[in-house]
Amino acid sequence: MTDLLHSEVEEELRASVRALLADRCPPEAVLARCETAEPYDRALWRTLARDLGTASLAVPEAAGGAGASAREAAVVLEELGRAVAPVPYLGSAVLATTALLALNDGDGGDGEAAKLLAALASGERTATLAVPLSTAPGTGAFPAAVRADGAGALTGTVTSVADAAVADTLLVPATGREGPGLYAVEADAAALAVTPRTCLDLTRPLADLTFTGxxxxxxxxxxxxxxxxxxxxxxxxxxxxxxxxGIAEWCLATTVAHLKDRRQFGRPLGSFQALKHRLADLWLDVVGARAAARYAAGTLATGDPDVPVAVAVAASHCGELAVRAAEECVQLHGGTGMTWEHPAHLYLKRAKADQIALGTPDRHRTALASLVDLPPPAA
Structure with missing residues (x-):
């Protein structure tokens, strides 16, 4: 059983990341940036990845990293969710870095994976995994959208790739004559087109990648x-x-603060029993989600055999909770919550996009049913 309480080191990491985001990434700054030509905050990412060293947390010291684990990465992601920070942490420090960590460099790579991993850990470069963000684990099927010829040139299109717009390197799953492979493509390579998509979440833009040789x-x-x-x-x-x-925690805390301050009929809105009940129910669900998310991170950190079950539970529960918390935040703020100037809509859009990312809650519940020998949920 993993410890669901954060250690002193993890709490110090949380405090550092939260302080940085409070200073450099307040809601008004995210609002001002999200519809510009530069939705990503590259300066913030450099500070977060290089100066604080968060990009290296999951990388062993021997490979140039901090030698921490998925637990520390989870702490960072919780704070990034709390701030809806427009940085490519998920694509680079999680998806791309984990794929590189899993590789055997002796299999045709000549140490390329190790060199790229060290560059990502240092914060010098950014990468992403070139798969649709909606791709779920456990499908057992290797992507067939991109083909590799005998010389290693890639042809095909991958849609809705997260963090592709700011990645220096793309990790592309492709199938060639020898079978499945993972290839590295530089973002400035010839015959590569990166086309931004119109997407729901303005703080994590998606792009289509087209490879033509x-x-x-x-x-x-x-x-x-x-x-x-x-x-x-x-x-x-x-x-x-x-x-x-992190999204749900921000939405709950912000809504509670609003209902304490906002008055109607001479009383704080938070004193009305119906609203108390809604917030109490939401608080209980947040507590459950905190346990599920931390347990999943703990099993990932230790390589526990329970990882697939823990991930399916956390992904299915937290995915739905974040959306409900954001919806409550918008509704209980009344007319203010419906305005563009209030950041609640950013959290609702991030929550809804996250709910689809890396498998929907229904997809994870179906996977969970098969893992624990239960009938799948009814359609």
Whole structure:
């Protein structure tokens, strides 16, 4: 059983990240940036990844990292969710880094994976996994959208890739004559088109990638690529629950503060019993989500055999909770919550986008049913 309480080191990490985000990423700053030509805050990402070292948390010291674990990464993601921070942490420090960690560098890579991993850990470069953000773990099927020829050139299109707009390197699952492989493509490569999509979440833009004979470096072949992809998706789904928890915590705290201050009929809105009940129910669900998200992170950190079950529980519960918490935040703020100037809509959009990302709650519940030998949920 993993410890669901944070250690002193984890609390210090939380305090550092929260202080940075409070100073550099307040809601008004996110609102001002989200519809500009630069929705990502590159300066904040450099500070977060390089100066605070959060990009290296899951990377062993021998590989140039901090030698921490998924638990520390979950702490960071919870704070990023609380701030809806427009930084590519999920794509680079979670999905891409986990895929590289899973690779056997001796399988046709000539150490390329290790070099790229060290660059990501140092914050010098940013990467993302070139799969649709909606891709769920546990499907058992290797993506077939991109083909690799005998020379390693890639052809095909991948839609709705998160963090592709700011990635220096793309990790592309592709199938060639030898079978599945994982390839590295530089973002400035010729014959690569990165097309932004109109998406719901303005703080995590998506893009389509089109490869037309694009030069790539193979990092892994059939022996390692499928397992690396699956590990990245499973880890991403498990840690995304912590981001969803952070969203829900912000929405609950902000709504409680509003109902304490806002008065109607000479009384604070929070004194009305019906609103108390709604907030009490939400608080109980947040407590449950905190336990589920931290347990998932703990199993990922230790390589516990219970990882698939823990991830399915956390992803299914936290995905729905974040949306409900954001909806309550909008509704209980009344007319203010419906305005563009209030940040509640950013949290609702991030929560809804996260609910679809890396598998929907229904998809994870179906996976959970098979893992614990229960009949799948009714359609």
């Amino acid at each position: 694009t030069v790539a470096r193979r990092l892994a072949g059939p022996r390692d690529a499928p397992a690396a992809l699956e590990r990245a998706l499973l880890t991403g789904a498990g840690l995304l629950a912590s981001e969803q928890l």
